[in-house]
Amino acid sequence: MDIINARKSLGSKIFDFINITVMTIFSVIMLYPLVYVLSISISNSEAVTLGKVFLWPVGFDLTAYKIALVNPDIWNAYKNTLIYVVLGTTITIMLNTMAAYPLSVKQFYGRKYITVYFTVTMFFSGGLIPTYLLISRLGMIDTIWVMVIPTSVTAWNIIVFRTNFQGIPESLIEAAKMEGANSFRIYLQIVIPLSKPIIATISLFTVVGIWNNFFQALIYLNDNRMIPLQNYLRTLIISANFESQSIEENLEAITLMGSGKSIVGLMESIKMAAILVSLGPILLVYPFVQKYFVKGVLVGAIKG
Amino acid sequence: MEKVLSGRKRNILTHLRKDYDLYLMVLPAIVVVFIFHYIPIYGIIIAFQDYNPFDGYAGSEFVGLENFIDFFKDPFSFRVIRNTFYLGALMIFFRFWPPILLALLINELANLKFKRTVQSISYLPHFISTVIIVGMLFRFVSVDGGLVNSLLSSLGIQKINFTVSPEWFRPLYIISMIWQNVGWGSILYLAAMAGISTELYEAAYCEGANRFQRVRFITIPGITPTVIILLILNMRNIVNIGLEKVLLMYNPAIYETADVISTYVYRKGILGSDQSYASAIGLFNSVMALIVVLAVNKMAQKFSETSLW
Numbered sequence: 001m002d003i004i005n006a007r008k009s010l011g012s013k014i015f016d017f018i019n020i021t022v023m024t025i026f027s028v029i030m031l032y033p034l035v036y037v038l039s040i041s042i043s044n045s046e047a048v049t050l051g052k053v054f055l056w057p058v059g060f061d062l063t064a065y066k067i068a069l070v071n072p073d074i075w076n077a078y079k080n081t082l083i084y085v086v087l088g089t090t091i092t093i094m095l096n097t098m099a100a101y102p103l104s105v106k107q108f109y110g111r112k113y114i115t116v117y118f119t120v121t122m123f124f125s126g127g128l129i130p131t132y133l134l135i136s137r138l139g140m141i142d143t144i145w146v147m148v149i150p151t152s153v154t155a156w157n158i159i160v161f162r163t164n165f166q167g168i169p170e171s172l173i174e175a176a177k178m179e180g181a182n183s184f185r186i187y188l189q190i191v192i193p194l195s196k197p198i199i200a201t202i203s204l205f206t207v208v209g210i211w212n213n214f215f216q217a218l219i220y221l222n223d224n225r226m227i228p229l230q231n232y233l234r235t236l237i238i239s240a241n242f243e244s245q246s247i248e249e250n251l252e253a254i255t256l257m258g259s260g261k262s263i264v265g266l267m268e269s270i271k272m273a274a275i276l277v278s279l280g281p282i283l284l285v286y287p288f289v290q291k292y293f294v295k296g297v298l299v300g301a302i303k304g
Numbered sequence: 305m306e307k308v309l310s311g312r313k314r315n316i317l318t319h320l321r322k323d324y325d326l327y328l329m330v331l332p333a334i335v336v337v338f339i340f341h342y343i344p345i346y347g348i349i350i351a352f353q354d355y356n357p358f359d360g361y362a363g364s365e366f367v368g369l370e371n372f373i374d375f376f377k378d379p380f381s382f383r384v385i386r387n388t389f390y391l392g393a394l395m396i397f398f399r400f401w402p403p404i405l406l407a408l409l410i411n412e413l414a415n416l417k418f419k420r421t422v423q424s425i426s427y428l429p430h431f432i433s434t435v436i437i438v439g440m441l442f443r444f445v446s447v448d449g450g451l452v453n454s455l456l457s458s459l460g461i462q463k464i465n466f467t468v469s470p471e472w473f474r475p476l477y478i479i480s481m482i483w484q485n486v487g488w489g490s491i492l493y494l495a496a497m498a499g500i501s502t503e504l505y506e507a508a509y510c511e512g513a514n515r516f517q518r519v520r521f522i523t524i525p526g527i528t529p530t531v532i533i534l535l536i537l538n539m540r541n542i543v544n545i546g547l548e549k550v551l552l553m554y555n556p557a558i559y560e561t562a563d564v565i566s567t568y569v570y571r572k573g574i575l576g577s578d579q580s581y582a583s584a585i586g587l588f589n590s591v592m593a594l595i596v597v598l599a600v601n602k603m604a605q606k607f608s609e610t611s612l613w
Contacts, residue, residue: 012515019412026406027425030487033440036451040443051454099333102326109319114330121337123594126344127586128547128566129573133357134344150340153333183325212433215548219574230435237439238552264448272443275436282431290424293431297491 034279041065041272045265064269068277076225077232078278081211084228088148089206093199095153100161101187104168115162118155132219146220147210147228157202160299164198165191201296204289208282229278237271351584364580371584380568388564388589391474391550392542398478399538403489404531408519410490411497423494426487438552441480442467468557477553477562492534493527500526529607536604543593565589 008016035055040048044059052058068074099118103111126134131150140146168191176186192199214230221227320327346361351371353364375381406426413419429437445452445466453463466472500522508518547566554562565585573582 009514015412015515016414019409020415020418023409023413023418023422026409027422030425030429030483033444033483037440037443049449051449051451051457053449054451054454095333095336098329102323102330105326108323108326109316114334117334118337121341123597124345125341125590126347127583127590128569129579129583129586130344130347130350131340132574133350133579134340134347138339149336153336153340158333183323184329187329208431212431212435214433214435215551218551230433233433233439234435234552238435238442268443268446268448271439275439279432279436286428286431287424290427293427294491297488298495 034283037272037275041269041276043269045263045269048265048268050265061269064266064273065277067266068270068273073232074229074274074277077227077229080226081228081230083144084147085207085210087144088152088210089203091148092152092157092206093203096157096202097161097192097195097199098187099153100158101165101191102183103158103162104165105183115159118153118158120155122155135220141220142223142226144226147216151216160202161195161198164195164299168194197292197295198299201292201299204292205296211282233274233278236274348583348587350580351587353580355580355583367580371581372588374581375585375588380563383560384563384565384568387561388543388545388566391477391545391564394474394478395481395541395545396535396538398482399485399489399541400535402482402486404493404527406486407490407493407497407527408523410494411523412515412519423487423490426490428487429484430488432484434546434548434552437480437484438549441476441553445472445476467553468555470558470561473553473558473562477549481549492530496527496530497523532607533604536600536607539600540593540597543589543596 032055036053039053039055039057041064042060042062043053043057044061045063047053047058102108103115105111125131135141135146135150140150172190172194173186176190181189212230214228214234217226217228217231218234221231349361350364352366352368353361354367354370355361355364410419410422410426413422442450444450445464447453447463447465452466457463464472466476504522504526505518508522513521543565545564545566547564547570550562550564550567551570554567566589569582569586569589572578572585576582
């Protein structure tokens, strides 16, 4: 490529210039909504109501954060999300790797049938209503378990892990067997340590999946103290009639004080502050873990 | 015959005894899948019943295809089927070409650092939740100082209440989808481009091919297999509209364009109490989806050796 890049024609240089410009604009468009959200959250509420905020904040006002962060509901929702993420990811990784290891052992009798048994779920499912009826009959509504168990085992994860485990040199496993290790020890002490990258990748996808999911909680959790962050955000930023009482009370207090803030604008700032508070962890770790995600997509593609 | 059978039985027992620990390891996953995937498949029978919770699956009256017939008589059935296919087709189209275009442009960037930065930024929206995407979208188009309406009014155009206008649902849905997915969708194309041998480019260069010719005759043919496979696989989405985003975006004022099969099922079966009817609609949708998946898989097989099976 070096020879090609060294001598470029004029047309090629013009193209480079246009392409870099277009890609810069594209990057700005990708980031713009996030900057806009940040600006709204710290702008003067008057300016927000009048639509004066386009890119940079107008004025500087952290009231929205004060209100959003003193609200106990958001912290409770945060706590719930963390519990579901930690528990759900642990269960997902445990169950799927444990199922995948035997399926990667060539001499394991019945591995074909068991693989088909899992794969069937990729093509057939009972659908929303029968699943809902089953879960309510099991008494799992309003329990932690409904958030972490029903979706934990997927054919996709098992297949990805199995394919990966098949790449482990058989000589290692044979040697351990000679030493008298049983299958569970081989799984725990050889297979898992040698598969850290793929486990990290699938864990990350699972974490993001649970962190971002709101539908599971929408249909299976009625108890407001149990709802995760996404469902809290949904009530706050999307449903027109926000039910979050403590925020309303705070707003009233501020109006009563006659601070002259615009309620509509302040409410908008609070919504945007809440978005940023919930996006925070993902934005913070994203630059460091991004390459694992990309790797995960490629692993999946080779399989498919 | 009996000898063979008992021999086989003994065989299975030997395997069970020898590899009991392997069986124990796979067992929990088998149980979870049985309970949460296979039992609901059995539960589909309520689509053929007049289900009521007190009598359960066993006691509810069997009504045959009545629920399905009701669905086709339902004044809304045409609307939800039409909306599902319409939105599905739009999604396939706009998931198809924007990532390819982006990948081609990114691939032409010579500065590696800039290239990586653009890639990283473009993947980011993929990790933002649907709730937040819709929340930001609503903020952008809000009538109270939202960006779009502020621009419109500064141009002297009347404000539009986007979230309650049926004609704006699809554009908003698709535009936000492109924003969220274009970067992530380009990963596989970029990987395919990285796999093209640099010797090909150098040879073409020596033959006097200019840059556009190199893209046209080397890069594009190089990614064509990936393009075809991904296009075929994406076709599955035509009847598989994600329920979440529509559910967050719609309201009764825009059901005309926004209500799809899955949201209709949700309203009938979860918010309402017509579980049998909702299951029948859901089953109708799954059967269509399955037909599409099987057809698509056949096509994929024809185009390449790899297959989903």
